[in-house]
Structure formats: C-alpha cells, structure tokens
Amino acid sequence: MDHLFIVNPAAGRENAAPAVRAMVSAYFGPRPGEKYEVVETARPGHAAEIIRERDSGRDLRVYSCGGDGTLNEVVGAAVGRPNVEAACYPCGTGNDFIRIFPEYASKSAPELLPRLIEGRSRPIDAIKINDRYAVNMSCAGLDANVGADMVRFKRKPVIGGNMSYISALIVNMVKKVKMSHRVEIDGIVQPGTHILISALNGQYYGGGFHPALNSRPDDGLLDFVLVKGVSRLRIPLLIGHYAKGELEKIARYASLVRGKKMTIQAEAGRPFAVNYDGETLYAERVEIEIIPNALRFVLPGK
Numbered sequence: 088m089d090h091l092f093i094v095n096p097a098a099g100r101e102n103a104a105p106a107v108r109a110m111v112s113a114y115f116g117p118r119p120g121e122k123y124e125v126v127e128t129a130r131p132g133h134a135a136e137i138i139r140e141r142d143s144g145r146d147l148r149v150y151s152c153g154g155d156g157t158l159n160e161v162v163g164a165a166v167g168r169p170n171v172e173a174a175c176y177p178c179g180t181g182n183d184f185i186r187i188f189p190e191y192a193s194k195s196a197p198e199l200l201p202r203l204i205e206g207r208s209r210p211i212d213a214i215k216i217n218d219r220y221a222v223n224m225s226c227a228g229l230d231a232n233v234g235a236d237m238v239r240f241k242r243k244p245v246i247g248g249n250m251s252y253i254s255a256l257i258v259n260m261v262k263k264v265k266m267s268h269r270v271e272i273d274g275i276v277q278p279g280t281h282i283l284i285s286a287l288n289g290q291y292y293g294g295g296f297h298p299a300l301n302s303r304p305d306d307g308l309l310d311f312v313l314v315k316g317v318s319r320l321r322i323p324l325l326i327g328h329y330a331k332g333e334l335e336k337i338a339r340y341a342s343l344v345r346g347k348k349m350t351i352q353a354e355a356g357r358p359f360a361v362n363y364d365g366e367t368l369y370a371e372r373v374e375i376e377i378i379p380n381a382l383r384f385v386l387p388g389k
Contacts, residue, residue, distance in 0.1 A: 088146040090115075090123040090204065093134045093161060095153030098179035102127075107152050107176070110200045128153075134160035138171065148172045148385060150203060154179020155223065159364035162213060163220045166381050172208040173222075174385035176200055181365065183291040184223040187304065190386045202387035211304040213381035214288050214363070217373055221363040222304070222382065224292045225375050226285040227351055228266055228314075229322070231362040234293075265316035268353045272311055273346040280316030283329065286349055286375045287312065299343065300332040307379040311344045348376035 092111055096102040108125050115121050124141070128134050134157055138149055147170060151161040158175050165171040175185050176199065185191045190206075191199075214221040270277040270284060285292075287299040287310045299310035314325055317340060328337045351373045353359050358369040 088148055089141075089143075090121065090148050090150070091138070091141055092123070092125040092150045092152055092176075093137055093157065094125060094127050095134070095157040095179065096127050098153035098157060100180075103152055103178040107178075107200070110197060114201055114204060128157070132160065135164040138164040138168075142168060142171060144170060146170050146172075148174060148204075148208075150174045150176050150200075152176045152178055155181045155183055155365045158182075158184065159221055159366055162222045162364075162382060165383075166213050166220050166378070169383075172383040172385050174203045174206070174208075176203060181294055183294070184289045184304075184364075186291045187289050187302075188386055190389075199387060202389075203385060206385045206388040208383040208385045209305070210380040211382055211384045212288055212307060213378045214286065214309065215374075215376050215378050216361060216363045216368065217370060219363060219366075219368065220378075220381075221288070221366075222384075223289040223364050224285060224287045225361060225363040226283070226292070227268075227359060227361050227373070228281060228283040229264055230283060230285075230293060230296075231360045231367070234362045234365070235360045235367045264319060264322065266353075266359070268351050268359065270313070270352075271350045272344050273348055277313055277342075277344070281313055282316050282322065282325075283312070283314035284349075284351065285312045286310070288377070296330045297332045298329050298334070304384075305380075307377060308345045308347060309349070309375070309377045311346060311349055312341065313344070314341045348374065350374050 094104040094107050096104055104127050111125055115123050126137050149161050151158040161173050165173045216225050264282050265280040267280050287302045288304045290302045291297050298312045302310040325337050334341045353371045358371050361368050361373050
C-alpha cells in the first residue's frame with residue numbers, strides 16, 4: 088500500500104508540515120520497502136488534485152493533515168475510488184467528525200500518526216450535496232449563513248478570530264432569520280418555516296455543536312434536525328439546547344427525523360447558503376442524501 092500525507096500548511100496555529108515530515112520519516116526509515124510521500128497544499132481544492140494525480144490504481148491511503156476543510160477535500164476525491172482509503176490526522180482548528188470515534192480519544196500527535204499508519208479501514212457512509220460530497224454534516228439556515236459570513240469577515244484586516252464570528256452572528260440576527268423554503272424528507276413535506284436545518288452523518292459540528300446524540304456514520308441514514316421559525320428573542324434559548332442535543336426540552340420547536348434524502352427548495356431567483364463540512368455552496372434547490380458505504384475510513388490501531 089502507498090501512503091500519501093496531504094498537509095494543509097494554513098490549518099491550525101502553525102504549519103504542521105515539518106512535524107509531519109519528521110514523524111513520517113522516523114516511522115518509514117526502518118521500512119525501506121514502503122512507498123510514502125508528504126505533500127503540502129498550495130490553494131483550495133489542491134488536496135483533491137493531488138489525490139487524482141497520485142492515484143495509480145494501487146491501494147492508496149491518504150492522510151488528511153489539517154482540519155475539517157482538508158478532510159472534506161480528501162473525502163470528496165476518495166469517494167468512488169475503491170482503492171483509496173481516507174485517514175484523518177487532526178492538526179487544524181476544527182476536527183469535529185473524528186470526535187465520534189473513541190479510537191481518537193487521548194492520542195498525542197507522536198502516538199497517533201503511527202497508529203493511523205498501522206490502523207485498519209472500515210466502510211462508512213458519505214453525504215452527497217447536489218454534486219459535492221461531505222462526511223460529517225450539511226446545514227442550511229442561520230448557522231450556515233453565519234458560517235458563510237464569518238469567512239468573509241475573516242478576510243477583512245480589522246476583523247479576525249472570534250470577532251469574525253460575533254460580527255457574522257450580529258449581521259444575521261438583524262436579517263430575516265426564518266426560512267420559508269419547501270423542505271421534504273424522503274418525500275414527506277416538513278411544514279412551517281425554519282431557522283435551522285441540519286443533516287448529520289457524524290454528531291458534532293461548528294466546534295462542538297452536538298444536536299444529534301445518536302447519529303452514526305455507518306447506518307445508511309442521516310439524522311435531520313429541524314428547528315422551526317421563531318422570534319429573534321427566543322433564538323438564544325433554542326440554540327443553547329440545540330447545541331447540547333437537548334431536543335426534548337424544545338420539542339415544541341425542534342424535531343429529529345431519520346431518513347435518506349432531504350430536498351430544500353427556495354423561491355426562484357433566491358439562492359441560499361448551504362454549509363457542508365465547513366464549505367459553502369449557494370443554490371435555489373439542494374438535495375442532501377446519504378451514500379451508504381461510500382468511503383473506506385481509517386481508525387487508529389490499538
């Protein structure tokens with residue numbers, strides 16, 4: 088098996104490439120027969136390009152060394168390639184998907200990388216969002232709008248860090264927060280307006296939001312969480328319970344539906360933001376569906 092380590096130098100607080108190279112060299116040094124490579128990304132979308140270039144048809148294990156965005160690119164390129172496995176070496180600011188796996192708990196960096204190299208892959212599901220893929224989640228509504236605007240505010244020289252999130256939240260609380268889009272899950276219309284719509288294959292997103300406590304990435308289903316449209320004054324209370332998965336405390340406003348496909352249709356000419364593993368697309372119609380056993384995902388060995 089070939090081993091490809093893709094490092095996003097912009098992920099996390101500092102470039103992890105030197106540390107990854109040192110650990111990889113230390114591991115494979117006594118194993119001269121193994122083929123491996125460490126490559127840094129240079130731009131958005133570069134990780135997927137690297138995988139397509141390096142895929143020779145041999146068994147290939149790709150290590151995503153970055154955050155959720157890097158893993159999303161690796162997953163998008165690995166889906167549909169049965170010889171490619173995806174592994175996550177977390178060195179970004181957000182690594183929400185792997186929180187669901189106990190094998191990742193309490194692993195230091197020097198210990199985790201060898202265990203990933205020696206680990207085994209297992210089939211998991213992926214999410215298809217129109218023509219794109221994700222492994223963890225997709226959402227629309229308030230949190231998707233905040234996420235999209237936060238990226239925009241980060242580019243401004245006077246706004247950064249937590250201020251970009253606060254600025255995006257304030258802007259979106261001033262705007263209309265209720266979505267009047269038509270929402271269907273497995274062909275059944277979900278009535279009313281909504282402020283939050285999420286589809287989860289994992290359990291966590293957004294740096295710790297945990298709305299679906301029992302979602303699993305290998306059961307062939309998505310956990311759809313819908314929060315109805317409410318006044319702005321009630322939103323902070325709902326978001327607090329939503330983030331903790333305490334849906335029973337807001338059952339009047341929130342519901343969880345397990346299914347395979349959700350369609351969101353907006354009014355013509357009014358595209359809306361959809362977040363998928365930290366990335367954003369805009370569309371008038373979005374189809375979010377589960378693709379069972381779409382990906383071979385590597386867990387650290389024992």
